[in-house]
Each structure stands twice: as C-alpha cells, then as structure tokens.
Amino acid sequence: MQQLTFLGKNSVAWQEVREPVLQSEQEAIVRPFAAARCDGDSFFLFHDYRKVMPLGVNLNYLDPKVLDVFGNPPLQPPFGVGHEAIGEVTEIGSAVKNVRRGDVVVVPWAISCGHCNPCRRQLPANCSRTDKKTLVSAYGFGAGMGDFGGMVSDKIRVPFADAMLVKIPEGVNPIHCASLSDNISDAYRSVGPQLDKFPEAPVLVFGGNAKSIGLYAAALAVAKGSTQVDYVDDNLERLTIAARVGANPIELRKKQKVSTLSGVLIKEGYPIVVDASGSVTKLAFGIQNLAPGGTATGVAFYVKKRNSLPLWEMYLRSATLHVGISHSRRDIPDVFPLIKSGKFKPEKITTMLADWSDAPEAYLELSTKLIIHRQPLNNSN
Ligand SMILES: [Zn+2]
Ligand SMILES: [Zn+2]
Structure with a gap:
C-alpha cells in the first residue's frame, strides 16, 4: 500500500x-x-x-x-x-x-x-x-x-x-x-475547561509556531462564549483568519517587543492565556497579564534546557501554568x-x-x- x-x-x-x-x-x-x-x-x-x-x-x-x-x-x-x-x-x-x-x-x-x-x-x-x-x-x-x-x-x-x-x-x-x-483537541484543552470555570472570560492568545492551534483556540474560545478573544500574531494571514472566527486581531510586528502591547491589552488581566507562539518571552508576558487565579497554557514545543518564567508574579496572581502534550x-x-x-x-x-x-x-x-x-x-x- x-x-x-x-x-x-x-x-x-x-x-x-x-x-x-x-x-x-x-x-x-x-x-x-x-x-x-x-x-x-x-x-x-x-x-x-x-x-x-x-x-x-x-x-x-x-x-x-x-x-x-x-x-x-x-x-x-x-x-x-x-x-x-x-x-x-x-x-x-x-x-x-x-x-x-x-x-x-x-x-x-x-x-x-x-x-x-x-x-x-x-x-x-x-x-x-x-x-x-x-x-x-x-x-x-x-x-x-x-x-x-x-x-x-x-x-x-x-x-x-x-x-x-x-x-x-x-x-x-x-x-x-x-x-x-491532535490540533483541534489540543486547542480545546487550552480554553474549553477554563471557560467552564470562568464563563464568558476574556482570552488572550499568542499565535505563531503552532499555527493552527492558536487559531483553533481563538475560534473555540469565541464558540464557548468568551466575550473578548484577543489574538496576537505577526502573520497577516493568521490575523485575518482570527478576525473571521470572531477574535480581535492584534498585530505584533516581527521585531516589535511584546511588552509594547501592554497599552492595548485588558488592564485587569485575562483569566485565560494561551501561548501557541512557542516563544517563552510571549508565554512569560502572557503570565504577567493573567487575572488573579488565571491559567496560562503553553501548547507549543519548548525544547530549550533553561527557560525564564516570572514565578514571583505567578505567585502573586495565584496563577496556574499548564504545559503538556495533547490528550x-x-x-x-x-x-x-x-x-x-x-x-x-x-x-x-x-x-x-x-x-x-x-x-x-x-x-x-x-x-x-x-x-x-x-x-x-x-x-x-
Ligand atoms: Zn501533532
Ligand atoms: Zn494506557
């Protein structure tokens, strides 16, 4: 065969x-x-x-x-x-x-x-x-x-x-x-159970390496009733798709520092954050933008031996970080x-x-x- x-x-x-x-x-x-x-x-x-x-x-x-x-x-x-x-x-x-x-x-x-x-x-x-x-x-x-x-x-x-x-x-x-x-269910685990816990909660998604997972996560979050899904990416095609599924596209240009987005994100933070970019810097920034008790999920491959995450801020926000393979x-x-x-x-x-x-x-x-x-x-x- x-x-x-x-x-x-x-x-x-x-x-x-x-x-x-x-x-x-x-x-x-x-x-x-x-x-x-x-x-x-x-x-x-x-x-x-x-x-x-x-x-x-x-x-x-x-x-x-x-x-x-x-x-x-x-x-x-x-x-x-x-x-x-x-x-x-x-x-x-x-x-x-x-x-x-x-x-x-x-x-x-x-x-x-x-x-x-x-x-x-x-x-x-x-x-x-x-x-x-x-x-x-x-x-x-x-x-x-x-x-x-x-x-x-x-x-x-x-x-x-x-x-x-x-x-x-x-x-x-x-x-x-x-x-x-794989990819649709992987995206679901990053927003589905979280929206059951925080109905209608705003969601922040970083798109990138896990190209379709970030988009599926944004679309599933809209479908599950999130009132605002902010989708950050540097790729115009994916930003367009994000808008098409009902998310709010936010362009982050290739060399632009993610910290420059602080002004456009929700000040009170997001109960749900998803990193599909594969960038530990963006995952860390997402964690810094969690609402108290929120959950950040990393769905990309993080293969470097040492990664720097803001553990003190996680402590202060009673945050949960979830990384792991797709079940x-x-x-x-x-x-x-x-x-x-x-x-x-x-x-x-x-x-x-x-x-x-x-x-x-x-x-x-x-x-x-x-x-x-x-x-x-x-x-x-
Ligand atoms: Zn796969
Ligand atoms: Zn078994």
Whole structure:
C-alpha cells in the first residue's frame, strides 16, 4: 500500500509499504479519507535535526529529553508522516465492541490503552501500557515514538480500538475535522475547561509556531462564549483568519517587543492565556497579564534546557501554568457539540484543501492548515 513518507528535509513521497494487519483481537484497521497536517509536522519537515539536535543537547542548550522523544539520531528518515486523520473502520478484532466496520472515526495521534493508570487519570497520551518502549507512542514521528506509521496511508493499524477510536456523530462533516486527532483537541484543552470555570472570560492568545492551534483556540474560545478573544500574531494571514472566527486581531510586528502591547491589552488581566507562539518571552508576558487565579497554557514545543518564567508574579496572581502534550482522546468528544451547533466552524481555519493523490506536493506548502482528502469507500460517509 501507499504511505506518505518523510525522506529528509523538504522531501516527502509516496512509498510502497506492507499493509498493516490485525495483531490482536483488540485492534482495528482504519482507512483514512481525510488527513490534516499537524503544526508539529513543520517542526521536522523543513529541517534536518539529526546532527543539530544532539549538538544542542551537548552544548546544554536543548533539554536532553528531546532525544528520548524524537529518537537518537532524532527524526531519522524515512518514516510515515501524518498523525491527524478521520477514516472508515475496515476491519476489527473479535474483542472490539465500540466500533463496527464502516464506522467513521477520529484516530487520535497518540496510542493509548484505556486501562493503565495514566489512561484512567485522563492522560491517554502518557499511556504506560506494558509493551511500550518509548516515552510517547504515536503515529507519524518514526521510530522515536514507536514506528506506528503515518496517517496519510491507505490503511492504519489501531492497537486499542475501543480505547482510542471516537465515532463521528451525525451532523458533523468529517473533512475539516481531521485535526481533532491532535490540533483541534489540543486547542480545546487550552480554553474549553477554563471557560467552564470562568464563563464568558476574556482570552488572550499568542499565535505563531503552532499555527493552527492558536487559531483553533481563538475560534473555540469565541464558540464557548468568551466575550473578548484577543489574538496576537505577526502573520497577516493568521490575523485575518482570527478576525473571521470572531477574535480581535492584534498585530505584533516581527521585531516589535511584546511588552509594547501592554497599552492595548485588558488592564485587569485575562483569566485565560494561551501561548501557541512557542516563544517563552510571549508565554512569560502572557503570565504577567493573567487575572488573579488565571491559567496560562503553553501548547507549543519548548525544547530549550533553561527557560525564564516570572514565578514571583505567578505567585502573586495565584496563577496556574499548564504545559503538556495533547490528550486528544480525552478532549475530542467535548468539541463535537460546538461543531454540531455551528458555533465552531473548523473549515474557517483550513487554508489549503488538496486531493489525496497530491499529498507529496501539498505537504511541503507553507500554508497554515492543510487538509488532504479522498472519497470514502461508503459514499454516504
Ligand atoms: Zn501533532
Ligand atoms: Zn494506557
């Protein structure tokens, strides 16, 4: 079968690989028909980290744990790319109860068993199932995360079908939801539970490296009823999208210091702050602009060994800082009602819709949110 394969910096291609088969009675095989490119894919698609990352670790600049996650040498090609997809179940093992052949499902980016302690504590991406050899197990990152293949494939194997797969409910168009596997649910965790705690609260979002997550967070915050979503970015396309989803776009030019924004932000502070920029300076500034009791969530990769955060100000504001990987399996079901009600329209954030066969070229475009799609086997899906 064909699998979109990362071959090295700026190079992806279809490669012929062996079809996955069920390896236990708990598994399922899924045929993806909509796949999205995660913001995290840009982390390696356009760079070669095999020498740079170990060097950064040796120089005490990068946290050595980056090699525990990405492998050593890190992100060694070739490997199947993509870890955001929606597809049809084509085969199930005899013990699978929650899905049937033909069901349309979201496949979460991370492998989770549903039974271990982290899974039971609603931390599925930290699953500690006994057979695993990696810190995080996921699709689309190669051997460092367990070699589960990429999701831009004719078929993918799901090791724990009942625990992992989430059926798409009636009334939800699957194409633009492919990022539920990771980026949409990652964005949701940064604003959803927080807006349940502080209804209608203003939200401050820094966009940037995690290009679509910042926009999804802004759109979800509007959908959840925030009265003011201030979205800061230096990218005009993303600022335009932010305005389109109902946020208040604030341009921060490339060299402009983030502290110069103090005059335009809410003086009383924001109960909810999201950093999708990946800049520790912006995250720190966001923390300094928290309202008492507020929560700042960092959704980007922060790989430097030493980071400076304003802990005294956090203390004074009784602030919470939340960083951590996306537990999409936990959060996907909470996003569906917002899509069904029409309050959250993920299609507004899609900047490129490409045919499945054009995936190699499309995957290397620098657009904010790429969706690749093809015809489902069952046309009524
Ligand atoms: Zn991702
Ligand atoms: Zn588990």
